[in-house]
């Protein structure tokens with residue numbers, strides 16, 4: 001761990017140098033700034049916790065996390081102990097300066113850790129919360145284990161549930177199957193009924209992949225009318241081939257095809273992505289059709305993550321989604337054994353930034369490695385992004401998806417680029433109009449879109 005060299009003469013000035021572990025000094029630079037200024041301003045970050053690591057009762061074809069249980073570079077099987085849980089909760093609550101702390105429980109399937117674990121978590125949160133601090137809990141689940149006892153607990157403790165559901169039966173069961181390859185649609189719909197019966201608030205999390213991306217309206221209607229979702233999150237499924245063995249940065253050493261190459265599309269024998277990854281043009285199609293429907297009928301009534309964040313950006317507010325932010329690095333993953341990783345999508349050995357037992361969450365988030373990781377989102381953009389009219393909306397999307405080369409041969413172009421451009425070209429005139437309307441709206445009327 002690097003240490004700031006203290007400036008004893010004037011504590012309000014940033015220390016000019018860092019003392020490295022080996023005793024050498026070097027000038028401080030912008031990667032040190034968050035650590036050097038942390039004591040003088042707010043520190044905000046978000047943690048996704050994995051109480052059972054990658055263990056899941058389902059075997060969804062496209063899951064990007066399941067392999068971590070089995071692969072040599074993975075984390076193996078394991079459950080978060082009560083001691084690690086307490087360390088995590090204390091460090092998270094102590095580490096942030098805001099009045100709100102959101103715990104996101106994810107997996108694998110986090111419900112496999114059992115209700116008693118979460119009862120203990122809630123008790124520890126109450127024990128460590130500072131006066132006035134609001135603690136929130138999100139459970140991201142496949143829903144199949146949520147019985148009445150679970151739902152009563154979730155309601156009583158004000159959990160927000162993120163329920164994975166991909167669309168109507170045939171769409172959902174395409175990839176979301178049990179370990180015996182059996183469909184799961186019915187048990188997820190039972191969870192929907194229970195959540196509604198108990199009044200547990202829930203969002204829907206829908207993966208858009210190669211097989212459902214041409215059905216945006218069917219999926220949207222189903223989620224709105226049959227599931228009763230008013231808060232929809234859509235995520236494009238993109239996995240480069242070999243993601244289960246190595247991180248995307250290790251993959252960069254390999255050839256990156258250009259957008260015009262057939263290998264840049266799913267389904268090709270030498271494709272750069274898995275066969276279930278969404279085709280970039282289909283992602284553009286999905287967003288455009290969905291946007292039209294949302295604007296025509298549901299603007300202000302249904303929250304769709306991809307659209308609300310774009311409107312927010314055009315109101316000069318920060319993006320709600322890390323993928324459309326200029327930098328990343330403020331959302332880390334804590335595994336069952338207490339190891340801390342740069343991001344949920346970068347749980348690979350070279351992206352381990354700390355361990356709850358060895359340092360602290362706050363130190364890990366402010367560490368030079370993590371800040372570099374976050375700044376790289378902007379600093380590694382190819383020239384074609386810098387010249388792009390949609391740069392401030394897109395910011396090159398997620399670095400994990402930057403697996404193509406630009407026409408000039410520069411690596412690091414986002415796989416989804418052509419679909420994103422299609423969407424921005426289509427939606428931005430409407431978004432500008434919506435944003436202009438909201439700017440003129442008195443604050444008292446509320447500004448939810």
Ligand code: SF4
Nearest residue numbers: 322323328329343398
């Ligand atoms: S790597 Fe991707 S998912 Fe992770 S924080 Fe950055 S933008 Fe978000």
Ligand code: SF4
Nearest residue numbers: 385388394396414417
């Ligand atoms: S739309 Fe394409 S070129 Fe433009 S910023 Fe996004 S990834 Fe880069």
